[in-house]
Structure formats: structure tokens, C-alpha cells
Amino acid sequence: MENASNKKTRNRPVYRHVNSLDTLLSMSMPVTESGCWIWLGSTTKSGYGRICIDRKDHLAHRFALSVSGGNVSKSDLVMHKCDNPICVNPEHLQIGTQCDNMKDMARKGRSSKGAMRYNAKLNESIVKYIRDSGEHPKILAAQLNVSRELVRDVKANKRWRHVA
Numbered sequence: 001m002e003n004a005s006n007k008k009t010r011n012r013p014v015y016r017h018v019n020s021l022d023t024l025l026s027m028s029m030p031v032t033e034s035g036c037w038i039w040l041g042s043t044t045k046s047g048y049g050r051i052c053i054d055r056k057d058h059l060a061h062r063f064a065l066s067v068s069g070g071n072v073s074k075s076d077l078v079m080h081k082c083d084n085p086i087c088v089n090p091e092h093l094q095i096g097t098q099c100d101n102m103k104d105m106a107r108k109g110r111s112s113k114g115a116m117r118y119n120a121k122l123n124e125s126i127v128k129y130i131r132d133s134g135e136h137p138k139i140l141a142a143q144l145n146v147s148r149e150l151v152r153d154v155k156a157n158k159r160w161r162h163v164a
């Protein structure tokens with residue numbers, strides 16, 4: 001059931017009902033040196049931009065990539081090429097997998113000891129991402145390629161309690 005419906009919705013933009021390139025532009029401020037667009041709305045605890053659509057919180061960078069023509073499905077992980085969580089410049093965003101994300105962080109020298117352990121499924125950034133995201137554990141689990149139980153435990157602070 002779930003898999004079938006996932007396939008059907010796979011290529012449908014998540015925010016198609018919002019014609020919001022204007023919103024994006026009015027809610028962000030370009031920074032000349034870096035080319036980053038700084039989100040001016042509210043942010044999550046981990047410093048990602050946050051936007052409320054239909055009374056539900058969404059991450060602003062996912063919204064940005066989607067409204068600028070990126071084909072973002074719910075199970076896609078949207079990453080920052082510029083390593084600046086508050087940036088919403090679609091050109092600085094790309095769809096990646098958790099594996100890409102971890103390689104990317106290792107390359108940038110940000111990976112924690114926990115994340116470097118063999119077969120570690122999460123790292124501190126991803127834990128924060130899970131706790132900040134308003135998405136259903138099922139969707140987060142698909143984005144991050146981990147079990148729903150793990151996502152639920154992280155959200156409930158049963159695991160990775162040391163990450164604030």
C-alpha cells in the first residue's frame with residue numbers, strides 16, 4: 001500500500017499548490033560575498049529556515065528548492081552545498097542521500113566521533129534534523145534510509161540524548 005502510493009507521488013512537487021517564488025524572494029536576503037540567500041523568517045533550533053504553509057512547519061531550504069523548479073519529493077534529503085543551514089539560494093541546494101550527506105560532512109571536517117564509527121546510522125546533524133523536522137517519522141525514515149523506530153526513538157529522546 002505505502003510503497004505503491006509512494007511511487008505515485010514520487011515525482012510530484014511537495015509544494016505545488018503554493019506559487020511561492022515571490023514568497024521565497026521576499027523572505028530572503030542575498031549576501032554578495034557568498035552568494036547565499038539568508039532566510040529572514042523564523043528558524044529551527046539547528047538553524048534551518050522554517051516556513052509555515054497550511055499551518056504546518058516546513059524547512060525553508062526544501063521549500064526553496066521546490067518552488068524554484070527542483071523536483072523535491074517527501075523522501076528526498078535536500079542538502080546545502082554551501083554548508084550554511086539558513087541559506088535558501090536554490091543554486092546552493094541539491095538533492096542528496098544520507099550517504100552523500102555524511103561523505104560531504106566528512107569532507108568538510110565536521111563529522112563527530114559518533115558518526116565516524118563503523119556503520120553509524122546517524123550523526124549529530126541528522127539527529128538535530130530529525131528533532132527539528134515536523135515530518136512524520138515514516139517520511140523521515142525514508143529520507144534518511146533508517147528505520148521508523150530509530151526516528152521515533154530519536155524524537156522521543158530515547159537515543160542520542162547527549163545531542164541537545
Ligand SMILES: [Zn+2]
Nearest residue numbers: 036082087092
Ligand atoms: Zn548558500
